[in-house]
Amino acid sequence: MSRLEAYGRASRAPRYSLLFALPLLLAYEALAAALGGPGGEGIRNGADVLLKSLFLGLGGERGLRVFALLLLGGGGVLVVRDLRASGWRLEARVFLLMLAESLVHALLLGVVAGWLTARLLGGLPLATMLAGGGGVATLDLPTQLMVSLGAGLYEELLFRVLLVGALAWAARALFRWPPAVAGVVATVLGAVIFSAFHYVGPLGDRLEVGSFTFRAIAGVLFSALYLVRGFGITAWAHALYDVLIALR
Amino acid sequence: MTRAARAALPALALLASGCAQTFDATKLGIPAQMSAAAPVTPGQPAVEGVRFAVGGKAVHAFWGLFTLSQPKLDQALAAQLVGGGEVRELRIRSRLRFWDIVATGLTLGVLAPRSVTYDGVVVGGNPPPQVPVGPTAAPALPQPAPSPQP
Numbered sequence: 001m002s003r004l005e006a007y008g009r010a011s012r013a014p015r016y017s018l019l020f021a022l023p024l025l026l027a028y029e030a031l032a033a034a035l036g037g038p039g040g041e042g043i044r045n046g047a048d049v050l051l052k053s054l055f056l057g058l059g060g061e062r063g064l065r066v067f068a069l070l071l072l073g074g075g076g077v078l079v080v081r082d083l084r085a086s087g088w089r090l091e092a093r094v095f096l097l098m099l100a101e102s103l104v105h106a107l108l109l110g111v112v113a114g115w116l117t118a119r120l121l122g123g124l125p126l127a128t129m130l131a132g133g134g135g136v137a138t139l140d141l142p143t144q145l146m147v148s149l150g151a152g153l154y155e156e157l158l159f160r161v162l163l164v165g166a167l168a169w170a171a172r173a174l175f176r177w178p179p180a181v182a183g184v185v186a187t188v189l190g191a192v193i194f195s196a197f198h199y200v201g202p203l204g205d206r207l208e209v210g211s212f213t214f215r216a217i218a219g220v221l222f223s224a225l226y227l228v229r230g231f232g233i234t235a236w237a238h239a240l241y242d243v244l245i246a247l248r
Numbered sequence: 249m250t251r252a253a254r255a256a257l258p259a260l261a262l263l264a265s266g267c268a269q270t271f272d273a274t275k276l277g278i279p280a281q282m283s284a285a286a287p288v289t290p291g292q293p294a295v296e297g298v299r300f301a302v303g304g305k306a307v308h309a310f311w312g313l314f315t316l317s318q319p320k321l322d323q324a325l326a327a328q329l330v331g332g333g334e335v336r337e338l339r340i341r342s343r344l345r346f347w348d349i350v351a352t353g354l355t356l357g358v359l360a361p362r363s364v365t366y367d368g369v370v371v372g373g374n375p376p377p378q379v380p381v382g383p384t385a386a387p388a389l390p391q392p393a394p395s396p397q398p
Contacts, residue, residue, distance in 0.1 A: 027354045103309060103358050107316075113398075136397055141347050145354060151397065198398070218398035240358060242397045243351065247305045247361045248317065 011098050012230035014078040015086060020098050020232035021153060024239055025071075028149040035142055043143050045150025046201060047158040102236035105225060109241050113221060117214045135198070135205035136246075144246035152239025155194070159219065160226040160234065164190040191219025297336065297369035300325065306342065306364045311357040319364050338368035 001009075010016055028045070036042030055063035083090070136147050167186035171177045177185070195215035199207045226234040304319025321335065345363045352360040 023356060031350075031354065099356060099358050100310075109398075142350070145347070145351055148397065149354060155398075194398070215398045222398070238398065240355060243355055243359055244307065244316070245397050247307050247351065247359065 007094060007097055008229075010091075010094050011101070011233060013082050013086070014075075015082040015090060016094055016098065017230040017232035018075045018079050019090075020095060021235045022075075024149050024153045024235055028146060028153060031142070031146040031149065035146055043139065043147065043203070045147050045154050046197060046203070047154035048150050051154060051158055098233055099236070101229070102233050103240055105229075105233065105237035106240035106244060109218060109221060109237065110244075113214050113218045116217045117210060120213055120217070121210060135203055139203075141246065145243060148242030148246050149239050151242050152235045152237075156222065156226065156231060156235045156238055159190055159194040159197070160223055161231065163193065164223055164226075187220055187223040190223060191216045194219035194222075297371040299367065299369050301365060301367035303363065303365045305348075306362045308360040308362070309358060310360075311352075312360050316359075319366070321366055324366075325370060333370050333372040335368045336371050338366065341365045341367075 011020075028048075032042065032044055036044075052064060052067055055067040057063070059066060136144055139147070164186045167189055168179075168182045171182035171185055172179060175182075195212050195218075198215055199205055199212070205211060222234055222238060225237060302319070302321070302324040304324075306318045307316045308314060309316050325333075325335070341364070343363050343365075348361045348363055
């Protein structure tokens with residue numbers, strides 16, 4: 001196996017992929033706690049709110065603890081199992097390469113999604129199509145940084161891992177579609193729902209065809225990235241792209 | 249070479265490059281002079297024109313090893329420089345503010361922003377609208393329709 005193949009395989013394994021995503025979770029939760037009020041109120045990423053609201057609605061405060069247990073406990077079990085299978089081997093350089101790869105994906109995402117949006121909609125200049133209004137861009141820099149990190153983690157968890165996974169499973173179970181067809185339909189439908197999600201709520205953007213299409217295409221690209229490169233790199237690529245936009 | 253020395257070399261390279269920030273006058277997008285002629289009489293400004301101060305973020309990658317983006321003066325002063333105006337007495341200040349450090353830490357150094365302020369005097373060209381002067385009043389650079397955050 002070549003070094004590239006070995007890196008590709010290792011970086012997708014839970015011990016690297018999930019541990020790589022852990023700093024995003026810690027940084028997001030720490031920043032959200034620092035920026036929020038004493039009672040935990042304040043702005044948070046929409047996907048985080050949606051996931052936690054579900055558990056809060058089901059079991060109140062206990063539901064939130066169950067969510068934290070599922071997230072950290074489930075991830076922890078996967079990491080420990082994979083570590084045991086690999087003889088407890090972890091290499092720092094794999095994490096460094098994953099950081100570099102995530103940045104490359106983040107930089108490419110804007111270019112590729114922007115180009116595809118322009119090709120799909122045609123005619124209008126890209127700047128006009130993407131000129132949305134309101135939303136996260138109106139927040140101060142610290143809050144935008146926090147929301148960006150949360151987007152990488154919770155939006156990927158909600159829209160790629162849970163939603164696309166559930167849609168693909170439902171398509172196979174209910175309609176008996178072949179796995180490939182179910183996967184494509186789930187990816188496209190998941191991307192449209194992911195895009196629509198950005199226009200909902202008090203901090204939702206003003207709905208524009210250009211930005212909606214851009215986000216839907218980005219959703220498809222993130223799904224492809226998740227399937228090929230795993231959760232950790234996809235979460236970081238998403239977070240870094242959002243941080244880059246926040247810093248512009 | 250010992251293991252410690254091998255580990256120290258990249259760290260030294262990072263330290264040396266992370267602190268260096270270069271500004272290429274040909275890439276600012278406008279005719280600009282960093283220096284000005286001496287004033288004719290003491291106390292008089294050296295250059296007649298309208299002072300400006302614009303701020304923005306320069307974003308570097310990997311603890312400052314590469315520059316990803318730099319605020320561009322031509323975008324901020326596009327309207328003022330239409331009639332062949334130029335910038336004199338240009339001063340560029342690059343500072344590491346608190347939230348720049350936080351952003352660098354949060355992204356583990358993959359993205360390392362710096363706050364950059366350009367100030368100077370616009371000479372010639374179209375008369376500019378009231379541009380706030382001073383570092384505290386520095387407006388953010390107008391953004392050229394940013395891509396939405398997915």
